[in-house]
Amino acid sequence: MAYRPARGARLVKRRILGDRERVQRATHESLWAVIPKLSLEVLVVALVIYWFLTGIDASLPAIPYLSAVARSLASAGPGFSEGLAVAILLVFVIGVALVVRRMWKWSRYVLAVTNFRILHIYGILGTEFEEIPLIQVRNVDVDQRFWERLFRIGWLRINSLQVPTSGTQPPTSPGSRGRRPSDPPGMEVWLYVPNPYGIEKDIESQTEELVAARAQAPVAVRPT
Numbered sequence: 001m002a003y004r005p006a007r008g009a010r011l012v013k014r015r016i017l018g019d020r021e022r023v024q025r026a027t028h029e030s031l032w033a034v035i036p037k038l039s040l041e042v043l044v045v046a047l048v049i050y051w052f053l054t055g056i057d058a059s060l061p062a063i064p065y066l067s068a069v070a071r072s073l074a075s076a077g078p079g080f081s082e083g084l085a086v087a088i089l090l091v092f093v094i095g096v097a098l099v100v101r102r103m104w105k106w107s108r109y110v111l112a113v114t115n116f117r118i119l120h121i122y123g124i125l126g127t128e129f130e131e132i133p134l135i136q137v138r139n140v141d142v143d144q145r146f147w148e149r150l151f152r153i154g155w156l157r158i159n160s161l162q163v164p165t166s167g168t169q170p171p172t173s174p175g176s177r178g179r180r181p182s183d184p185p186g187m188e189v190w191l192y193v194p195n196p197y198g199i200e201k202d203i204e205s206q207t208e209e210l211v212a213a214r215a216q217a218p219v220a221v222r223p224t
Contacts (some may be wrong), residue, residue, distance in 0.1 A: 020152065051067065056070075143155040160188065
């Protein structure tokens with residue numbers, strides 16, 4: 001039977017994988033990982049734009065204290081009103097750039113399980129990744145709060161025999177964001193994972209297959 005790529009396999013670049021390595025599952029973090037901060041940024045930008053607009057258009061409902069400042073600036077002299085209009089455009093462009101940057105960063109986070117290892121791929125421009133060989137996985141736990149169960153997301157905590165390897169291993173890498181002070185060095189934490197129990201099952205099944213394959217492999221006998 002021909003191998004059929006798993007759903008999400010296209011998220012993992014082929015150059016990252018080994019010759020006989022195939023992707024069992026790959027996914028982004030849930031959008032809930034970015035919605036709170038993204039909503040806050042959009043709200044702040046919208047408030048600043050509205051503040052400037054109240055300085056240009058006096059018919060708009062005023063923001064206490066702030067609108068008075070904007071209106072005084074708009075009436076300070078020739079060109080000040082046009083300056084507020086330029087400021088509104090600039091703030092709008094900054095807001096769009098913040099949204100694009102956050103969504104691009106989210107799209108670059110990939111969580112993947114292959115038949116040999118677990119990958120956490122990230123990087124805004126370049127591509128970096130942390131890896132945990134399946135053979136070194138001790139246990140996998142899922143943490144879910146009540147609201148996370150409603151959306152079928154959760155935290156995946158992977159305990160391994162060693163610290164996940166990476167080309168640069170930055171101290172604030174994605175796998176370190178949810179670590180507790182009491183966690184061992186080999187703990188990797190994935191936040192807001194879609195279908196965490198499905199990924200846990202994939203890790204366990206692939207680990208069992210790898211262990212079984214190694215047990216059945218012929219042992220080389222050294223000549224005496």
